[in-house]
Amino acid sequence: MTTSVDVLVSICVIFAMSFVPASFVIFLIQERVSKAKHLQFISGVKPVIYWLANFVWDMCNYIVPATLxxxxxxxxxxxxxxSSSNLPVLALLLFLYGWSITPLMYPASFVFKIPSTAYVVLTSMNLFIGINGSVATFVLELFTNNQKLNNINDILKSVFLIFPHFCLGRGLIDMVKNQAMADALERFGENRFVSPLSWDLVGRNLFAMAVEGVVFFLITVLIQYRFFIKPRPVYAKLPPVNDEDEDVTRERQRIISGGGQSDILEIKELTKIYRMKRKPAVDRICVGIPPGERILNPQCLEPEAKLWYPPRFGTDMLWWYYIKCFGLLGVNGAGKSSTFKMLTGDTDVTGGEAFLKGNSILSNIQEVHQNMGYCPQFDAVNELLTGREHLEFFALLRGVPEKEVCKVGEWAIRKLGLVKYGEKYAGNYSGGNRRKLSTAIALIGGPPVVFLDEPTTGMDPKARRFLWNCALSVIKEGRSVVLTSHSMEECEALCTRMAIMVNGRFRCLGSVQHLKNRFGDGYTIVVRIAGANPDLKPVEEFFGHAFPGSVLKEKHRNMLQYQLPSSPSSLSRIFSILSQNKKRLHIEDYSVSQTTLDQVFVNFAKDQSDDDHTKDLSLHKNQTVVDIAILNSFLQDEKVKESCV
Structure with missing residues (x-):
């Protein structure tokens, strides 16, 4: 009866110790899903160090319940x-169980996306393997007269040694049986006590757990390095590249012929195909991004690369900046974030290659990380750290001298306008402040290339403008910036060169003005007629004769909006005709504007095959309306009106 109770106690120990190691993966999954782990790798943390630090910390936490x-x-x-012989064995069993079971839980952090689900599944697996394995082999030992069952039991006890749960449970049961047998035979004057550390008793369980801890840790590190994932050749499956725009084709030929070796970022035939997907997410894109420069003579600039800064953007008005900011546009599912994930090493490359400052993303990813800053699409922040702690932590990872860490953190806080929130926990930040913090982390260490994946998503217009000025000041320092965005206004304000991505491929490439000239629908003319209720028919007849091919887009009480093709009409002709007939048609005022970048984008994005593109297009069409509505609601305040006047 005493032995049975002690065996039940062993099962209770297995039950209790199944919950502790399963909890270690909760934070790991949160870090992986939020990209905080990947951001640490980009900042200089090696995978071995990352997992070793987690293992040491988890063991320190495990020792507390084991000691209890x-x-x-x-x-x-x-x-x-x-007893004097059993207590050291109990301590060894509990310690080595934590040593072996903790790294066994780590591979689950690569599979699950929801921490609570992982915790429940891992706990259930620990309970099932530990209790069922130990009890099953213990029950089979009761059939001492059946040699066949005894042989099966010996095989099971050897096979189950690969599970730390079984090693702990079976080790406790064997220790209890050994003590009970010795106590029973001691009454007859015989000393049959066997040392629990002997190989046939608990020794092999201890040895198995000691080896498993090292093996499971190595497996985790190999998974992190994608040792078990082999890239698949895809070029034989993909159709040849046809029907490309001439600008995209010209850039592809330049990169393939070796003309992009002087670029700070060279992307050559980069391809990504996800498992269980027929179409590639990224389809053999080629582009080169030159390094940023700061020069005095504007005559040295290429015509399409000029970006003239008004005085409000900087105090040094004598300088002209040759700015390198590349924008990547596309609706959801176009392949923008997949491109960034490959360039930053977050996902494996299916085909092609990319070089950042001469270092390959396939063979020298750690050198690539040293030359890049990255703001992921979703905020990779730890909710339990303050903004200042985030910046100082990543400054240390970037190799900033310890004496300068506080200064760098203060600089980043002031740079991104987080002075009021520097000492608050990031979990209490608003969406806009989280984006600012993520951008500040990307700028730590002064990397020559900064990747910004939709940096202003969720920001109000004021915060968005502030972040634009921040990005402009960084670009002025000579760094190259690559950003993805859904805001056409943002691309016009920051980008000197941009590409619109549809179904994983570049549909157009060039400066903002170049794209408007090539792919725009012409000009938009807005005419307002004088009078309360004017007769608009003469104006409509005039436009039909004077501007063939014009299309009436909107018509209000005294306002008409026409869309003109750019080929038959020039700006000088449009202004000349309107000026000559202004008095005759009672035109109070008129305006002529070129096709917006939004319209160019929408025309290309219609071909996107993703299911969410319709929703995305409506967002672009209504963006200006939303901004105006926000501004109108803001101006309703009487104090604001008085201040504006």
């Missing part, structure tokens, strides 16, 4: 566990 278990046994003086 030992103290409880000592308090109740269970001889089967706390």
């Amino acid at each position: 278990v030992i103290i409880i046994f000592i308090c109740f003086q269970q001889k089967s566990y706390v």
